[in-house]
Amino acid sequence: MGDALLAIALAAGMTILLTVVSGAIGIVLGAPVMLLSRSRFAPLRGLYWGFVHIVRGVPTLVWLFIVFFGITQLGITLGAVTSALITLSVIAVASMAEIYRGGLNAIKPGQWEASAALGLGQFATARDVLFPQLFRAVSPTVATYLVGLIKESALASTIGVAEITFVAGLQVQYFGEGLTFFAFAGLMYLALSVPLGALSRGIHARLTRRYAVL
């Protein structure tokens, strides 16, 4: 019993790995993808719209099965962990791009005009004027998304990735006592997401206190 619970607790390592890797890829690659939505060229904006809506319009489970099972029809086989990382990362990129786009929309046009009036170049405007405000505007939404990603990673259990939910399911097959093990798995998710939520609230409070913008 104790060993079984320990096994579930240790599986949190895989949950954290999935969350951190796909979250980091989303945070970094979401920015250049978001820039497509502000392109002068309509086809690039259309590409952005198509990418974001198709990725987010299909449930995560379906993408996961396309990448894990579907790709075998093309004669390619990916491991379960690789498939889960690819799927969660692509979805994170699309979601982060939308979050950044929303944050940029919240910045008033006057900021661009003021930067132009000060004679700042495009790069200086982005670095010194837009980025600090954007960071403050999106940090709570990004944190909410990361908490969601912890829970989303539970889907990887359906293709056999040994994270919390999968290992809990194994214990139930061995020992029965489904309520004990799945409730414990639920506690593990709360133990991961509650501190992340508290941390983000702290960071956001500090950021807005120091700068008092937005």
Added chain:
Amino acid sequence: MNDFSWLWDWPTHIPALLPGLAVAVMLTVVSCVIGYPLGFFLAILSESRSRWIRWTTIAVVEIGRGLPALVLLYIVYRGLPQLGVLIDAIPSAIIALTITAAAYSAEMIRASIAALPHGQTDAADALGLGRADRFRFIILPQAARISIPPLVNLTITMFHITSLASVITVAEIMHAAYLSGAINWRYMSVYIAAAFVYAVIAIPGAVLAGRLEQRLGGGKPPRRARRAARRGSEPGPVVSPAVAREHAPA
């Protein structure tokens, strides 16, 4: 085995998924129709004057939001038998999805109420309205307006989440896709057909939610101002969509 026939043969797999679509829509409708009123009650209770009611409600909502829907499904379907409670797959899915819908909608409705300017409460008090009347006539109509776009989005998410019910053997879209794939081994074709079935409902839904948000006065500025902002130029006098409609030529 470089087989690219899935590029054109996937639509032929859609008919096999349609009975599953009916089940998915049924699960979405039932869990939202029961879940949202529950969420409304939880939202009201979370503003209760009694500290115990308030904290219990917040704990229930946060646990409902904090657990992955998949774990909730397993707790109901594979967990409750430990207590001697055996529930069939479809009722289990309805219970788990309803809890999810209730917890998320409770938080959205609570946030919509909290988003109202405090002056609204003060004005209602100044008019001598009681607590109940203040809520019924001042707070509720405005909060309902704010909460509609997020609730439309939540409904789409709930439709997506019904895909998880396949893991407890509910015969929805993904279950139907899995069965087809097991027979013909054309997993790519079958799952792309499934993706299409979900997207064809979810994408128009997401566009609708975006429009509603714009029209009901939340979030995005009007399209003209967005275009101008993209160019980085002066947008000219920005007229809100509601005002523009009022002044539109008849």
